[in-house]
Structures are given as structure tokens and as C-alpha cells.
Amino acid sequence: MNDKVNQDAINKALWAACDTFRGTISADTYKDFILTMLFLKYISDVWQDHYDQYQKEYGDEPELIEEMLKNERFVLPREASFYRLWEQRHEPGNGERIDQALHAIEEANGTKLKDAGKSVFQDISFNTDKLGEEKQKNTILRHLLEDFAKPELNLSPSRVGNLDVIGNGYEYLIKNFAASGGQKAGEFYTPPEVSELMAELLDPQPGDSICDPACGSASLLMKCGRKVREHHGSKQYALYGQEAIGSTWSLAKMNMFLHGEDNHRIEWGDTLRNPKLLDASGMLMQFDIVTANPPFSLDKWGHEEAEHDKFGRFKRGIPPKTKGDYAFILHMIETMKAKTGRMAVVVPHGVLFRGASEGRIRQKLIEENLLDAVIGLPEKLFYGTGIPAAILLFSKAKTGDGVLFIDASREFKAGKNQNLLSEEHIHRILRTYRYRINDERYSHRASLEEIRENDYNLNIPRYVDTFVEEAEIDLQTVRKEREQLKAQLAALELEMDGYLKELGYGA
Structure with a gap:
């Protein structure tokens, strides 16, 4: 099938594949199965596509073709191909066969799908009782294999061209799982327009090292890398991240792999404790560059160990x-390079004004001249919470x-359940930040004094006055308009009486 595809067609087919699980298990559980199957189908299609191309070029020389395929970005053992699994779909043991295929792919690709001994598929098993008893599980997985074998999901490069439809489809699924999965699912995903804004604010340059210590599915990290490619035509950057949840760490690794981001290091573990x-x-x-959208006001973040932190992250206060909002901020501050370090972090508004230990930490960060800007965002931008958030920008290169305070809380495009930042809204924020613009009722350059x-x-209304006085009411004009309306009403009453008399309803 060589017809070209568009992104919407891929997305629609992927979302339809989720019907196999709906009603059986929750979206928060089946997202791992869908995303992993997308990963397997993609690498199988790429592998097969390249095999076919080599076969056309060299003829029926399987040994030579196998040797050529060793130069690919990844290795796909023959028995681990999606198509081998699909051929056996009517036989018992689909779950076990899929798990074995994933394990074989990991073993064949060395460190690309592992970090410090942890494998990408360690927390994902298709041979699980969550899918029901053996017969039901086998049927569900047969349907899943058939869903991904449909012509619409032929993901071979010769069909999809240079479009990043696979990476985009992956992001589409993650976005929809976050939207339907509530707060828990929303923790691993930053809305694309927010990550776009943060990446542009940070302005990554060739040679930069970029870190997200609470990276989730790594969408924000990869957006920063993409800016280096888009603005500078360079792939000279390195991406680093850490994620506490094992299955989400796996998503980040697969996401990197699907986007061709080989120069990365994503660790699994609790950033604050370890x-x-x-x-x-x-x-x-x-x-x-350090950037993150960490969990808002995390409870039990590691307070008991903070006093003796060997990295000195909490010297400004605990x-x-x-x-845990300031715990993440303080960690990020300590990982900024001395002269080039810059940082963007999403926080709830309480971070701007809460007192006690947070107030003392905030004061020290301001007095050290690290805080560069505070940007207030609209409500309902993030999945799982309707509260408005803010972006704090820090820099070790301030002049x-x-x-700079920017109140962009009223700058949004209303959606059914979520609000969105349009390109126009993002452009206004960027322009205001880059040129340090004072804009009445939108932005204000506040001095340290x-x-x-x-x-x-740092509560934004203290610096940006958004109050608009209501227009003064002209009572004489209102009285005149009232008299005119009364006269019109009296004329209509007379006209109506005339019609009623003609119809025989008069007195």
C-alpha cells in the first residue's frame, strides 16, 4: 500500500484501536498496551520497508540483506516482528508471545532500550490477568494485532514519507490519554502549546545540554531539542531527564526512540530523594537549560531527608x-550552569505568595537576582486540574x-473542556518577554525595590493592574431611552387590540 497518508488518518486509526480495551480496563492501564504496540508496529514496518528496498537493490540475497540491516538504527529479530505475531494471532498464548518479542528486541538493541539495567518493557506485560482469563485475554490481543494490521496503520517510511507521523501519533495518544485519564494521567504530559512556549522562552542553542528532572513522557524535553534543529539547523544538543514512575519512564524512552532522539539520557528514579x-x-x-512541569504541591516529597541532603540543594531553606513545589525549584536551581544556566518551571500560583519557609526561600532567590520573569497562564490549560498556573523563569546570566511580570491569564482560546494558547497568544508573551515590554494591564517591569x-x-495583580473601570452611566440618556420604549410598547398594545377586535375578540 503506497498511498500517502495524513496525520489525522493515523490518529483516527490509533484512537479506534483503543476500542479493543474500552469496557475491559481503564485508559490509564491500556495506554501502555496501545503505545507499546504502536512502537512494535512502527519498528516492524521500518524494518520490513528497508528489507524490501535492499531486496530490490541486491536481489534474493538474504545473507547480504541481513548484513546490510545491521547498520540500521535498531535491530529487529525476525521472530520478534509484529507480522510474525500477527500470523500466529489465532493460536493460544498471544500475551506470552508478545512479551517474548519485546524482550528479544531489548536484548538485540543493547543500551538503546535500557538504562542502568532497567528495561523499557519491564513494567509492561501483555500476559497479564488484567485482561481477564486466558481465553478472553487471547481474544483481546488478537483484536489488538488485527487493529494494527489494518492498511491505515501501515507505518513504513515509503508510505509516510518524511512526516513525523509516528512521533506525532504517539504524542496524540498521550494527549488523549491525559485528557481522559484525569489528574493521574495528566501528570506525565505537558500540553503542546505550553511546552512550545517554554521552549521558545528558553531559546536553546547549538551545544546546549537540556534537562527535565520530572520529564514524564519527555514531550517538553524533545520540544527544546526541536527548537535547536528548527532555528539553527543543528543536531548538536543533548537531552537529559529523570522520571519517578516506571511505566512513564518507559513511555519517555520509547518516545525518544520514535522521534530519533538518540543523544539522550533518561534515568528512572525519584529526583528529589535520589x-x-x-x-x-x-x-x-x-x-x-533546566525545565520542568513537576507535580503541583507534591505531598510526601522527601521532607524528612532534606535537612541532610548531600547535594546542598536546600541551603536556602527546607x-x-x-x-514540594520549592523542592523541585531548588533542585533545578542547583543544576543550572554558573554562567549560561537558564530555567523555566511551571508552578501553581501559591508558589508566588505563600509565606513561612516558602516565603523565606522566595526572598533569597530574588535577592540573589536569579528570578527573571513571572508569567501568569490561563486556567484549564493542564489536564487533571482547572487551576491557573504560572511559569517562573530563572537565569544566571541576568544583566x-x-x-518582568506578564499577566496572560485572559489570553486563551476556549475549548470544550480545556483552554488553549493560540499562536497569537504565544507570540505576544514571547515578544513581551524578549523586549521587556511594559504593557498596561498586561505586563510590568518591577524593580527589586x-x-x-x-x-x-510575587502575586501578579500586585504588579499588573488588570482592573478596568466600568463606563459611567448617563442617567438622562437611560431615562430618555426608557420613555421611548414605553411609547413603543403603548403603540404595540393599541395595534394588538385592533387585530383582536377584527377577529371578534374585542370587548
Whole structure:
């Protein structure tokens, strides 16, 4: 099948494949099966496509073709191909065969699908009782294999061309799972327009090292890398991340693989309790760019261990036991490079004004002249929460001591369940930030003295006055309009009486 495809067709077919699981298990569970099958189908189609091309070029020389295929980005053992599984779909043991195929792919690809001994598919098993008893499980998985074997999901390069339909389809699925899965699912996904805004604000350059210590499915990280390619035509950058949830770490690894991002290091583990991105001396690695959308106000983040943190991340103070927002911020601050480091982090608004230990930490960060800008975002942008958030920008290369405040809370396109930032909204924020524009009722450059006078409270309305006075009411005009309406009503009453008399309803 050589007809070209568009992204919508791929997305529609992928979402339809989810029907196999709906009503049996929750979206938060079956997303792993769908995304993993997409991964398997994609690499199988690429492998088969390249095999066919070599066969046309060299004829029926299987040994030569096998040798040529060793130069591919990845290796696909013959018995692990999607098509081998599909051929056996009517036989018992679909779950076990799929698991064996995934294990074989891991073993054949060395470190590309592993980190520190942890395998991408370690937390994903198709041979699970979650899908029911053996007969039901086998039927469900047969349907899944048949869904992905449909012509619409022929993902071979000769069909999809240079379009990143696979990576985009993967992102589409993750977005929809986040939208339908509530707060838990939304934790691993940053809406694309928000990650677009953050990446543009950070302006990644060739040679930059870029880190997300709470990377989720890695969409924000990859957006930063994409900006280097788009703006500079360069692939000279390195992506680093850490993710605490094992299955989400797997999503990030597969996501990187599908997008061709080979220069990355994604660790599995709790960033606050056990940071894994360390240098040769065992200290925290330093990065040009640090960015994250960490869990809001995380409870039980590791308060009990913070006082004795060997990395010195909490020297400015220890955040509250039940709110980990500043724990992530302080970790990120410590991983910024001394002269080039810049940082963007999504936070709930409480981070801007809460007192006690958070207030003291906030004051120190401001006095150290690290805070560069505060950007208020609209409500309902993020999955799983309707509250508005803000982006804090920090920099170790600031030239002045002021802070730019931008109130973009009213700048959005309303959706059915989620609000969106349009290109126009993003452009306005970027322009205001880059040129440090004072814009009445939208942005304000606050001096350090002004922030001190506000007792280091960063609540945006203290700096950007969005109040608009209502127009003064002209009572004489209102009275005149009222008299005119009364006269019109009286004339209509007379006209109506005339019609009623003609119809014989008069007195």
C-alpha cells in the first residue's frame, strides 16, 4: 500500500484501536498496551520497508540483506516482528508471545532500550490477568494485532514519507490519554502549546545540554531539542531527564526512540530523594537549560531527608512537608550552569505568595537576582486540574536586577473542556518577554525595590493592574431611552387590540 497518508488518518486509526480495551480496563492501564504496540508496529514496518528496498537493490540475497540491516538504527529479530505475531494471532498464548518479542528486541538493541539495567518493557506485560482469563485475554490481543494490521496503520517510511507521523501519533495518544485519564494521567504530559512556549522562552542553542528532572513522557524535553534543529539547523544538543514512575519512564524512552532522539539520557528514579543525573565525582550534573512541569504541591516529597541532603540543594531553606513545589525549584536551581544556566518551571500560583519557609526561600532567590520573569497562564490549560498556573523563569546570566511580570491569564482560546494558547497568544508573551515590554494591564517591569516593598510577594495583580473601570452611566440618556420604549410598547398594545377586535375578540 503506497498511498500517502495524513496525520489525522493515523490518529483516527490509533484512537479506534483503543476500542479493543474500552469496557475491559481503564485508559490509564491500556495506554501502555496501545503505545507499546504502536512502537512494535512502527519498528516492524521500518524494518520490513528497508528489507524490501535492499531486496530490490541486491536481489534474493538474504545473507547480504541481513548484513546490510545491521547498520540500521535498531535491530529487529525476525521472530520478534509484529507480522510474525500477527500470523500466529489465532493460536493460544498471544500475551506470552508478545512479551517474548519485546524482550528479544531489548536484548538485540543493547543500551538503546535500557538504562542502568532497567528495561523499557519491564513494567509492561501483555500476559497479564488484567485482561481477564486466558481465553478472553487471547481474544483481546488478537483484536489488538488485527487493529494494527489494518492498511491505515501501515507505518513504513515509503508510505509516510518524511512526516513525523509516528512521533506525532504517539504524542496524540498521550494527549488523549491525559485528557481522559484525569489528574493521574495528566501528570506525565505537558500540553503542546505550553511546552512550545517554554521552549521558545528558553531559546536553546547549538551545544546546549537540556534537562527535565520530572520529564514524564519527555514531550517538553524533545520540544527544546526541536527548537535547536528548527532555528539553527543543528543536531548538536543533548537531552537529559529523570522520571519517578516506571511505566512513564518507559513511555519517555520509547518516545525518544520514535522521534530519533538518540543523544539522550533518561534515568528512572525519584529526583528529589535520589537524583540520578550525577557527574564523575558523584555531584549533580550542571546544564545550560533546566525545565520542568513537576507535580503541583507534591505531598510526601522527601521532607524528612532534606535537612541532610548531600547535594546542598536546600541551603536556602527546607520547603513545607506537604508541598514540594520549592523542592523541585531548588533542585533545578542547583543544576543550572554558573554562567549560561537558564530555567523555566511551571508552578501553581501559591508558589508566588505563600509565606513561612516558602516565603523565606522566595526572598533569597530574588535577592540573589536569579528570578527573571513571572508569567501568569490561563486556567484549564493542564489536564487533571482547572487551576491557573504560572511559569517562573530563572537565569544566571541576568544583566539587570528587575523582574518582568506578564499577566496572560485572559489570553486563551476556549475549548470544550480545556483552554488553549493560540499562536497569537504565544507570540505576544514571547515578544513581551524578549523586549521587556511594559504593557498596561498586561505586563510590568518591577524593580527589586518594588518587590521588596511588596515583601517579596510575587502575586501578579500586585504588579499588573488588570482592573478596568466600568463606563459611567448617563442617567438622562437611560431615562430618555426608557420613555421611548414605553411609547413603543403603548403603540404595540393599541395595534394588538385592533387585530383582536377584527377577529371578534374585542370587548
